[in-house]
Amino acid sequence: MAIPRRTREGHILQPLYSMIALVFVLVAYIELGDAATVVDVYRLIQYDLAGSPYGSRFASLNHHAGSSLFAPGTDLSRTVAMIPLSEVNITLIREYIGQGRPLGGLLFLLPRIFSFENNDDLDKEKHGSEKDMLTSDLLDLEQTLIHAKIPYPVYFAFEDDNINSVLADVKRNDATGQPATATAAGYKLVVSAPEPRKVVSPTIMNIQGWLPGLKTDGDSNQLPTIAIVASYDTFGAAPALSVGSDSNGSGVVTLLEIARLFSLLYSNPRTRGRYNLLFGLTSGGPYNYNGTLKWLRSFDQRVHESIDYAICLNTVGSSNNELWLHVSKPPENTYIRQIYDGFSSVADELGVKVGIKHKKINISNPRVAWEHEQFSRLRITAATLSGLSTPPNFLENSGGLSDNRHFGNEAAIIKSVKLVAESIARHIYGHQGKKVEIFADNSSLAVNPSYIASWLDLLSQTPRVAPFLTKNDPLVIALKKELGEHTTEVNVQNEVLDGVFTFYDSISSKLYIYQVASVTFDLLLLLVLGSYLITLFSFLVITTRGLDDLISLFRRPPSRKVKTA
Template sequence: MFEEASEVFDNMFKSSFPLTFIVFIPAVLILVSPLPAEAAHEFTVYRMQQYDLQGQPYGTRNAILNTEARTVEAEVLSRRCVIMRLADFSYDKYQKALRQSAGAVVITLPKNMSAMPQDIVQQFMELEPEMLATETIVPVYFAMEDDELLSIYTQTLTSSSSQGSLSAAEVLLHTATANGFQMVTSGAQSKAVNDWAITSLEGRLAGVGGEDLPTIVIVSHYDSFGVAPWLSYGADSNGSGRTHAGYNLLFFVSGGGKFNYQGTKRWLEENLDHTDSSLLQDNVAFVLCLDTLGNGDSMHLHVSKPPKEGTPQYSLLKELETVVNSQYPEVKFSMVHKKINLADDMLAWEHERFGIRRLPAFTLSHLASHRLAERSSIMDSRPHVDVNKLSRNTKVVAEALARVIYNLTEKGAPGDLQIFTEQMQVQEEQLSAVVDWLTAQPRAAQLLDKDSSVVSTLEYHLGRYLKDVKRHYVKADKRDPEFVFYDQLKQTMNAYRVKPAIFDLLLAVCIAAYLGVMYLAILNFGVLYSVVRRITQPKAKVYFSVAV
């Protein structure tokens, strides 16, 4: 192809000069333009949370992006897509983009999150609640880094950083000649999802004596939460919160846990307000909520009201202390007392939902405070869970519950008596497989409908060990919705290599000048031809005769 083109150009050069000049320049511009494959890059982006809770909007309110890329180092960010890497992210830089009315913010995350320095990970986890605290009009996206995206960031960073150190003329020239990237999303504007159902699961094990026995309720929520729903895997929160006798055991796996425990709230209303027969109405010994138990060497029993001596709640507290002190001395166990603050928009722990309805309840977690960032972060991925510690904590809960259910302390059983041994011991391989499965897909409440494989699989496994397994659905009230979810949480973004607008202006001026010259050349073709011929015509040879 190139050989044929060279022959055409050679013939053109041998012909008249104006024709060569007219055709050659556009041909060169076409040949030197980048190939389509080199001029665009397509990648997946995950939008920040967008939801309403109790009428209060949270997260980003926009999903459309079509603007030129810049990094935060650029002086002007207005109506630009600001690209930030997680390694360089800070709240001040993020706020700078918002204050300057940036067109969008794209935060790139490394594929191997566990390789990131822990101080950077911890810093970002602490900033996530701040990012979600109030709504923002600016669309905010997250993307996983690849070679092409890193190249786009590097080129954009070079362009953004150089502008501040150049003179006005240099900036103008650089702007006209540099390459840029136009970031465009393929989706539409986000809208509210109507009739979304949050699903919870219930199952029970009856003790000897049936309905007349007191009931112990074991509760754990299965959904996860983070600044971006599609990146919320919830390895430790709450992928690690999942064991006949003189008590009935009632198990409840709640949905909407990260949205003020909407599944638990509706379940309590159904059992306490809208039915005459329920295990929750008769004699509840206590409610034990499990949350974030996959790491750490400490266990905290969070209570809204300290248990009184002689109550089943107090017995569980003492049995937990006994098991930890006698069998796992490396674990630090403590009780954390925090009153329920009804003025807060969000409850601190799930047991507070039961405490509001005057049911004795507490939450067991390795976290000392509900405000710690590990509970609601996209950084809570599979490497964040230590299966050995999760197995140990599972055994602590099982041993303590068994000692309460069978009243082993009053029967004289020693504190170091281990019930779950041999065939009944915790299977770490099976536990690891469960955690792997739970963290293989994001479990944000906006992504888990009633047909979700997560819900169906949890229901199947509960049905293998429990009786009367049933589903409970929660839909927001149409007139005064407690929660509203939005779509467009995952989109495809394209980065197109483009020239800036000033380049288009400069190119238009050059084309106009070029056409003007061609127009004048055609009008005065005779004069131009005479001049060209006079220049190109060979000089006549002059002969002198010499007389001899």
């Protein structure tokens, strides 16, 4: 029985269709093959302030790599500029962003010295000076990016051999005057990330613990209280990297060590002071100390009235020899003078200089510069001890990319612990102005450098931007547990961060870097393969069906006549 022509043609054409499909698969494979390298990347923060958008507004990325923002006459709307920190020109970047020029994306490459995961492997003496040279550039870059609306993805990554090799290739291509585009060879950078979503009802968590003083039978009134407070959360250009070793990891470590020392002192009824000690680890510090305000408002009247004074710790690990006591009341105030005299006398013994800075509160302005100002607004005597002589600008000095681990800042924190602990102890036991060393180095009440180093290491590797912390965050649990080891009545206060901020998720991702061929190469390959397949197809048809069958495949079929009734 003869095989119908249509069936025979179908059998002949089927291999052709399969071959053509194979061609497209091969071309697609050449265009985007296996990733040349995969890199962890960290997105620039995205937030709204009073309804105004700031930061990077997009997360997904799929463009060719370039090495410069400043190629004259070049369309960069589909290019991701890879820029090492050492090559950042902050003036030109500000101009580029300010002018709203189109760009596919930005990828800033940070040296490994700014990585919070690998500092232990670095030569501290060699890399310490290098870090100091680049820190100023990084601070300027962060502030430029944080306070701008950027309508394309912006990511940070750490340099390594793979990404440096890619960058070198990209630079060589750009040097030819033909940067990578959709029609040229090069590298394609791909981040597959969903559209960023708003963080709904971000929670801030305050942690507090008490060390009750010794109350005798004859005491009818509540004992006075001294509060030691430190804000533990951070804010930076990249939330997934905002560890804040000094801002304010140093304040948190100092508070924990002071709590440990006084727990030992108060464990013996003979040395237990007639003061309560209240320890507070507060959240929402970068956002006008929102958590501190909520914490204070949760106090009942008796606790409020019992607070003799509060010491807030902020950035106390940046300097070995100079600290500042920031106050809202004039230095001539009796209570302020008493606090300052107690600190300055101990500072002299430690070889540390403590200055005093008075900044009056503007009641009509809800913005506060220091944490103690939230206490002062509620008429509680308070001061902030800091290595900063002036208040930071809004959303600055709160755990940026450069604040990951200061080499040698354990020594500064040890001095801060001794300064605060000795000053408070002399106040409690009535030894003001006397050279009575309660926390002597050779005693059981000595400061523990290993304890300080271990907690500083943890905080130097733990991003803690409040809107991205959960109620069961391991860090919050660890801080609560540790404070509970040294105090009583430890509890966590959960509050919703209010105010004018809105935050967005998608803070970290994977960057896939593909090496791609040019379109010219793809077309040439397609032409060669197509010619080969047509020749092969023709040969197969001729050898199996004959020349007439091959010609009939390309001959126009005769039109059929329709019979009319």
